[in-house]
Amino acid sequence: MAKAKKLGASVSRRPAQVTFGVCAACDPRIDEASRQRTTNIVELIADEIAAAVTMPDGSAVNVVWSPVLIDGEKQADAVARQFKDAGVEAIICTPDTWAFPQLTLMSLLAHVPERTPVNITVGNSAPKPGVVYAHAVNGALAQAGRLTHLNVGTWPDTGQKPRPTVGTIQALVDWCYAALTYVGLKGRRVVVFGHDSMGMETALAHVNATRRSFGLEITRLDMKLLADMLNKGAYSKKECRALREWIGGHLGKRLDLSQADAEAKLDQSLAMYLIMRDLLAEVDAVGGGFMNQLEWGSDPRGIPLPICDLAESLMNSTFDHNGDKAALPFATEADVQGLLTMLFKTWLSAGAPPLFMDFRKVWEPWEIQAKARDLDVKFTKSTVWAEKGIIDGDNSGSASLNWAGTPGEPVEKIMKRVSMPGAELYYFPGGGNSVTFVSPGGIEGIASRLAYSELSGLFSLVWDEAFT
Structure with missing residues (x-):
């Protein structure tokens, strides 16, 4: 006879860290080398996020990735269970091949809360081609009323471990901080x-x-x-x-x-x-x-x-x-x-200290220039404050x-x-x-x-x- 499980009575706190999950959809019909390349991209991008993204106190975020390529509903369910067990709060999909939208990422997302942040990061000209899948699934999700972020970046078309460009990773990291802020502050x-x-x-x-x-x-x-x-x-x-x-x-x-x-x-x-x-x-x-x-x-x-x-x-x-x-x-x-x-x-x-100030006065260019002349402060046409004016933030x-x-x-x-x-x-x-x-x-x-x-x-x- 099954019995209910009693949870612990401790109220001690552990630091609240956001968990990212990285995965990829794939076409079940393609060759093994292309499938392994897709798995390698998932791992590589997961490691990039782990190295670049931190909580505001400087502690590391949690990043998990799945080697299970999402070919269809069975794999989507499996990855969804993995992500649930790991406490994933934001999802990143990094396809490198064509796949079937409804059978893959859309089936995975059926398992998670509706407003879970989702990012699709892809190279721009993959031969199989992943970028076509990325646009297709992003469009299908938009049609269903689910917002995702599409990051069309660049990585080499050849090689088993293609490294994304700095710009591709930076755009993804920027999104990660947005996702971290959105999910990390919930319940705080x-x-x-x-x-x-x-x-x-x-x-x-x-x-x-x-x-x-x-x-x-x-x-x-x-x-x-x-x-x-x-x-x-x-x-x-x-x-x-x-x-x-x-x-x-x-x-x-x-x-x-x-x-x-x-x-x-x-x-x-x-x-x-x-x-x-x-x-x-x-x-x-x-x-x-x-x-x-x-x-x-x-x-x-x-x-x-x-x-x-x-x-x-x-x-x-x-x-x-x-x-x-x-x-x-x-x-x-x-x-x-x-x-x-x-x-x-x-x-x-990532924890930068804020500066609070009062919006006191807008000094328009003609006004700040007149004041500068009164005070004998020199300026030229290339002096930014003289050409654009300033906001006095006291x-x-x-x-x-x-x-x-x-x-x-x-x-x-x-x-x-x-x-x-x-x-x-x-x-x-x-x-x-x-x-x-x-x-x-x-x-x-x-x-x-x-x-x-x-x-x-x-x-x-x-x-x-x-x-x-």
């Missing part, structure tokens, strides 16, 4: 302290829409918990002292402690970082946000507390007093749309310390450009220290902002290439 959560700051409803936490669109949960924590833990001293005093020494050692006189009770307020600010870091780790959060204004640091009806700038900067950085760490996207003023934007971009870029909150330097620069050099002046008390009577730096020129990136429309029930993304 962000933690937001407070509500939409100062009534800025563009920052609202659209809980249900975020859940439906991205599979992300938004954990909302009342700021009373944070205030209580701060007053209770619910953090490591030893670690707080170590963080204080680290900050003081790097900043020296650039750390302004001239305001009343500055030392005590700085210690509170450091403790806020440790408390929030631990609260996020407790629920395995991938990001967070903090509402400073008005209730926390500005409302005189209550007891204004120190601003949270340093904690926000440390969360968003790839280092702190303990050394290297993963950047944890963390939004100023509990701006959830800003948080989601930063979160997606950090995952898409930050009323805080940003990743990494952006005080160029990518990969040592922490010691980065921190030499950081200052921590006292808070502007007419805005923030709770005091504390802000974080100030000017990003160096020449850093390239993507400037973007996620938005949500109640009218359509959809999120949208405005983005463009940018450089400092």
Whole structure:
């Protein structure tokens, strides 16, 4: 008599890693050498993905590949079972020959969730020919309402181990990061302290829409918990002292402690970082946000507390007093749309630290040129900022310390450009220290902002290439 199986009672966590599955369809009528070549391509591309793609914390993704060529329904079912057993969450098909669409990849995909990411990567002129199959199955899937990504690349027509071009692999790796972000964030959560700051409803936490669109949960924590833990001293005093020494050692006189009770307020600010870091780790959060204004640091009806700038900067950085760490996207003023934007971009870029900023002013070319003449700043027709204008991206909150330097620069050099002046008390009577730096020129990136429309029930993304 069959009995139910009892699962383990442990709630310990293992790092959540995305698993890619690589396979290929094939024509059962072709010669053995061509079939072996197809299997070799599957293995080669699987190894390329394993070597090139990482989780945001730098850990490896899981990549599995099947030597079973999908000739028809029987093989499709077998590979589907293999992928299910391996926990595959994104599928890559690398055909090198013609095959029968419905009998192969379409039958395989019948076994997996409808929105599983699927990529078809193929050489452009395979003699058998794989590229014809790739277009045929991609078209059939589109007709059925299933979106796939078709990557028509290049690899040699001859040889048993044809190596794809760099461009072919790079296009596939880019897709892998998109797939990793999409499936890797499902079931994860962000933690937001407070509500939409100062009534800025563009920052609202659209809980249900975020859940439906991205599979992300938004954990909302009342700021009373944070205030209580701060007053209770619910953090490591030893670690707080170590963080204080680290900050003081790097900043020296650039750390302004001239305001009343500055030392005590700085210690509170450091403790806020440790408390929030631990609260996020407790629920395995991938990001967070903090509402400073008005209730926390500005409302005189209550007891204004120190601003949270340093904690926000440390969360968003790839280092702190303990050394290297993963950047944890963390939004100023509990701006959830800003948080989601930063979160997606950090995952898409293998863990690159995000830069949050306010969109302050667009300096049109005629305007910036006039200001340059007033200030006797020289420029020519080839000066980019004079010809195109600039966007003034300041930050009323805080940003990743990494952006005080160029990518990969040592922490010691980065921190030499950081200052921590006292808070502007007419805005923030709770005091504390802000974080100030000017990003160096020449850093390239993507400037973007996620938005949500109640009218359509959809999120949208405005983005463009940018450089400092």
